[in-house]
Amino acid sequence: xxxxxxxxxxxxxxxxxxxxxxxxxxxxxxxxxxxxxxxxxxxxxxxxxxxxxxxxxxxxxxxxxxxxxxxxxxxxxxxxxxxxxxxxxxxxxxxxxxxxxxxxxxxxxxxxxxxxxxxxxxxxxxxxxxxxxxxxxxxxxxxxxxxxxxxxxxxxxxxxxxxxxxxxxxxxxxxxxxxxxxxxxx
Numbered sequence: 313x314x315x316x317x318x319x320x321x322x323x324x325x326x327x328x329x330x331x332x333x334x335x336x337x338x339x340x341x342x343x344x345x346x347x348x349x350x351x352x353x354x355x356x357x358x359x360x361x362x363x364x365x366x367x368x369x370x371x372x373x374x375x376x377x378x379x380x381x382x383x384x385x386x387x388x389x390x391x392x393x394x395x396x397x398x399x400x401x402x403x404x405x406x407x408x409x410x411x412x413x414x415x416x417x418x419x420x421x422x423x424x425x426x427x428x429x430x431x432x433x434x435x436x437x438x439x440x441x442x443x444x445x446x447x448x449x450x451x452x453x454x455x456x457x458x459x460x461x462x463x464x465x466x467x468x469x470x471x472x473x474x475x476x477x478x479x480x481x482x483x484x485x486x487x488x489x490x491x492x493x494x495x496x497x498x
Contacts, residue, residue: 341490342470348497349461357497358458365457367496368474368486374399377406381434382427384409395471397448397484398431404481405473407435408448412470416441450475450482457497460488 322335348355362368374397375384384396388411398407409431416438417423426434438444449463450473460472474486 341494342465342468344494344498345461345464345490348493349458349465352458355497358461359456361454361456362451362460362474362486362488363453365496367492368453368488370487372397372473372484372487374403374484375409375431376401377432378430380428381409381431384431384434385411385414385427394489395487397473397487398435399484402481403483405448405450405475405484407431408471408473409435410470413438448473448484450484451488452477453486457493461493464490464493 321339323337323339325334325336348358352358357365373387373391373393375387377398377400384398387396388394388409394412395408395410397405398409400406413434416434417426426437429437449467449469449471451460451463453474455474463472464470471487471489473482473484474488475482476485477483
């Protein structure tokens with residue numbers, strides 16, 4: 313299977329191949345990144361920077377902190393992406409809403425109302441409930457791939473934003489997902 317758009321892969325038992333092969337395990341993109349981290353000596357490209365490998369060059373879809381969470385989720389569906397950057401009124405990166413965040417929504421009416429909260433409040437509640445990193449994780453174009461991998465694994469996240477720094481502000485200019493890293497390294 314190609315790595316692009318494939319977030320996990322079933323490992324099939326060859327002895328049952330005539331019946332389609334029984335799925336005996338699942339390998340995820342995170343598993344592959346952990347493998348790269350544990351076997352760094354075999355992946356010399358992890359010493360390179362984002363800029364040197366020319367990755368993360370893709371449009372960053374954003375929502376404002378005041379936009380409703382439901383509007384962020386609608387964007388995920390219409391843009392066929394897994395995350396949107398949350399920016400303040402000056403377009404500074406302050407957070408992230410991902411398809412994974414839908415886990416905080418359940419069938420009870422009380423929790424469904426979270427979808428109508430501003431993104432800033434939705435993120436605050438979700439981060440507290442699931443002990444997530446505070447804010448979006450960001451790097452600059454001179455970040456080394458090995459440091460990005462360490463950051464992804466430490467924070468148990470699937471993407472980092474590339475930002476342009478101006479004084480103390482960070483403006484999103486790109487995004488790197490687990491799949492982007494795997495494509496560049498493998």
